[in-house]
Amino acid sequence: MIAPLPLAVADGSSLSLAGALGIGIAFGWCLERAGLGSAPKLMGQFTLRDMTVLKVMFSAIVTAMLGLFWLSWLGVVDLARVAVPPTFIGPQLVGGAVFGAGMALAGLCPGTSCVAAATGRLDGLIVVVCFFAGVLGTGLAIPLMAGFYESGSRGAVALPAALGVAQGTVTFVVVAGALAAFAVAGRIERAMAARVGRVRP
Amino acid sequence: MTETRALVRALGAMAAVLGALAFGVGAPARSQGAVRDTVVSAATRDALDDCDRGGCSSGAQSISAVQLAEWIRDGRPGLRVLDIRDSSAFATRHIPSAESVELTALPSVAPKPGETLVLYSDDDLLDLQGAAWLTRVGHARVHLVRGGMSAWMTEVIDPVVQGDSATAIAALSRYFGGVPRAPSPSDTVSGPRTKARVRGDFGFVTRRGC
Numbered sequence: 001m002i003a004p005l006p007l008a009v010a011d012g013s014s015l016s017l018a019g020a021l022g023i024g025i026a027f028g029w030c031l032e033r034a035g036l037g038s039a040p041k042l043m044g045q046f047t048l049r050d051m052t053v054l055k056v057m058f059s060a061i062v063t064a065m066l067g068l069f070w071l072s073w074l075g076v077v078d079l080a081r082v083a084v085p086p087t088f089i090g091p092q093l094v095g096g097a098v099f100g101a102g103m104a105l106a107g108l109c110p111g112t113s114c115v116a117a118a119t120g121r122l123d124g125l126i127v128v129v130c131f132f133a134g135v136l137g138t139g140l141a142i143p144l145m146a147g148f149y150e151s152g153s154r155g156a157v158a159l160p161a162a163l164g165v166a167q168g169t170v171t172f173v174v175v176a177g178a179l180a181a182f183a184v185a186g187r188i189e190r191a192m193a194a195r196v197g198r199v200r201p
Numbered sequence: 202m203t204e205t206r207a208l209v210r211a212l213g214a215m216a217a218v219l220g221a222l223a224f225g226v227g228a229p230a231r232s233q234g235a236v237r238d239t240v241v242s243a244a245t246r247d248a249l250d251d252c253d254r255g256g257c258s259s260g261a262q263s264i265s266a267v268q269l270a271e272w273i274r275d276g277r278p279g280l281r282v283l284d285i286r287d288s289s290a291f292a293t294r295h296i297p298s299a300e301s302v303e304l305t306a307l308p309s310v311a312p313k314p315g316e317t318l319v320l321y322s323d324d325d326l327l328d329l330q331g332a333a334w335l336t337r338v339g340h341a342r343v344h345l346v347r348g349g350m351s352a353w354m355t356e357v358i359d360p361v362v363q364g365d366s367a368t369a370i371a372a373l374s375r376y377f378g379g380v381p382r383a384p385s386p387s388d389t390v391s392g393p394r395t396k397a398r399v400r401g402d403f404g405f406v407t408r409r410g411c
Contacts (some may be wrong), residue, residue, distance in 0.1 A: 066219045072229035079229060086308050086334065148339070153309045168223040175220030179213055 028115045031056075037115035039107030039123055046104055049192045051185035058178040069171050087154040094148075106130070261320075261332035261343040266352040269319055269344075270373050272299055279315040283307075285322045285331050286350065296321065296346075296353050297377060307331050312339040319351070321346035 034056045035041045071077040103109045106127045108116055108130025113131065116124020142149055160167040223229075272280055273296070282299040284291050291301040302310065304327060310318075318340055320331050328345045335343045346352060358379040362370045371381035 062216055062220075066216060066223070069223050069229045070219065073226065075230075128223055150309060152309075157305065166227040167229055168225070168227040172220045172224035175216050175223075179217060182213065 027111065028118060031112055031115045036112045037119050037121065037124065039116065039121075042103070042109075042112060043107045047192075048188050049196070051189050055182060058181055062175055062178045065171050065174055069167065083139050084158055085149060087157055088150065089152040089154060091149055091151060102131075102134075231362075261336060261345050263345045263346055264319070265348045265371065266356040267373065269296070269321075269346055269353070270357045270377060272317075272319070274373065274376050276377055277317065279313075279317050280319065282319045282321070282351075283310070283331075285320060285327060286297065290323070293349070294354075296350070304331055307334045308338050310338070310340075312341070317342045317344065318341070318345045319346060321349045323349045323351055325349075 031037060035052055036056060041050060045053040068077060068079065068082065072079045099109070106113070106123075108124060108127045110128075110131050111179055113124045113127035117128045118124075128145075154162075158171045160166075162169070269282070270329045273282070280298075282296055284295050284299040284309065285302055285304045288301055289297075295301070299321075304322075318335060320328055320335070320343065322328055322331070328349065332343050332345055348356070357374055357377055360370050360374050360379065360381050361384050362368075362374075362381045363384050367381075373379075374381040
């Protein structure tokens with residue numbers, strides 16, 4: 001048997017849902033333990049006073065990238081079965097900008113807002129309600145912007161294919177970039193802490 | 202605190218080593234053979250086998266090259282044939298009435314009422330990915346040609362005809378400019394022609410293009 005293992009089972013979707021629930025809870029637990037259920041913590045990223053978001057997300061990317069690369073090399077993971085969502089450059093640029101603006105305004109993103117709501121934070125609950133309203137509104141508006149929504153399709157391309165380099169090269173560059181980012185983030189945090197007259201423990 | 206910093210440094214060093222080794226290794230498979238034998242085995246092969254049996258997991262149906270030839274000859278309403286190989290392969294030869302469409306452009310192929318899409322290439326995985334995209338953007342009737350262009354050449358253009366269907370297959374082949382032939386001793390193979398054999402045979406029929 002080779003990973004990723006199928007969650008769907010022939011006799012119904014209950015196991016799929018249970019698997020998704022388990023993964024979701026684990027993801028939420030990791031976010032909460034990293035402190036990302038707190039809006040001030042996330043806002044620290046935008047004010048450069050707390051680089052936890054960058055460190056957590058870059059750590060996750062590097063872990064997943066190295067894991068997929070080497071598990072595939074070992075024959076444990078079938079990369080052909082790892083879903084790569086298609087790229088739509090214009091719509092995704094606009095979507096990213098809207099997402100970023102919403103995250104800066106709310107101080108939370110969809111995942112962290114669920115974590116915040118689950119831990120009893122009122123701001124998290126409000127953000128969850130608002131983003132579901134946004135999802136509903138966007139879904140209803142899709143027919144009005146279908147032309148743009150489906151424009152600029154580039155298919156399911158990944159960086160190695162787009163850049164014409166080996167996957168190992170991309171992996172190395174991302175890992176090196178992450179390690180450099182961690183070092184720079186630490187310096188920025190210390191500089192900002194000194195600037196506001198307090199030293200982080 | 203010191204222990205945590207040491208752990209972070211150790212993890213960072215481990216990531217650096219694995220990243221550098223990945224740069225040296227290049228591809229996430231030990232060899233091309235390994236890709237075929239291990240990475241693209243198991244479930245992916247299961248999906249390909251499902252397609253061979255007629256129904257793909259993406260919702261697409263597989264058809265034979267002969268079936269497609271009949272559809273084209275009979276002028277099946279709403280039929281649209283998409284060739285997702287590269288443009289040079291398309292220029293060399295393609296199935297009559299086919300359009301050359303890049304795989305990456307498939308998601309922008311808008312569904313039309315009553316349309317039947319038939320997809321082919323010379324790569325089963327490419328076919329599966331293309332079919333998945335087409336069904337995802339709303340195409341209700343998507344078909345894959347089993348064996349792709351190679352099957353078209355060996356089953357329609359240069360078929361070995363015998364048995365009850367010989368006359369019909371021969372007529373269909375001639376309709377597309379093919380040269381049907383009776384089996385010769387060199388054609389005797391045990392059991393049906395496998396996909397691998399069909400693909401391996403492609404070279405000797407290059408004299409004929411569409």
